[in-house]
């Protein structure tokens with residue numbers, strides 16, 4: 001399974017890249033490449049087009065309804081609804097209420113864009129414990145700890161496992177989702193000390209590292225670092241508690257679960 005970081009900036013798009021969006025690709029036994037997106041936050045639909053033709057997406061899974069994780073679905077919807085090609089309805093797995101939220105942003109009554117006759121998106125609510133199958137991907141959904149209903153995901157495909165934290169503070173469900181993951185794509189939005197007055201919102205480098213160590217993750221990719229945070233501080237916090245492979249997410253970073261599994 002191949003992960004491509006489309007955007008990884010924490011909380012809002014930054015000067016060097018978009019907010020959260022991660023592309024996963026996996027070939028099936030017939031050689032067809034399946035593509036799913038985990039989140040499509042502010043600014044991420046732009047760089048997505050530099051990586052793939054968005055029409056080749058098979059589904060999108062949204063972790064929670066904060067704009068830095070779903071807002072660029074507005075761009076994807078325009079692309080899908082008004083495309084010269086006749087595209088099949090795209091499954092969008094998301095917390096309940098996404099369709100309503102998009103209607104509010106777009107200022108319209110229903111889910112059908114003006115001037116077209118059919119729905120571009122097939123909205124499918126997600127819940128804790130749900131198992132989703134999309135081509136070769138098996139996705140386990142788990143409710144994590146954030147300021148709004150928020151979900152992490154454990155994605156298995158091609159013999160590899162990638163866990164995405166979504167936005168969360170420390171919680172048991174995150175550990176269940178990340179058990180033995182080849183790639184643990186984990187947010188570290190806060191800094192120890194600086195952000196101690198907030199709880200139940202984000203992890204820090206240290207808390208992400210502690211989670212990775214607790215579950216025996218093979219590698220940790222730290223993400224959701226805001227522009228006002230020095231990533232070296234986050235990295236140092238993590239290194240102090242996790243001695244596995246650590247990578248800072250950056251736009252266009254590619255990680256293959258197969259190469260992680262081949263590590264000594």
Ligand SMILES: [Zn+2]
Nearest residue numbers: 011066068167
């Ligand atoms: Zn966020």
Ligand SMILES: [Zn+2]
Nearest residue numbers: 064066146167
């Ligand atoms: Zn959030």
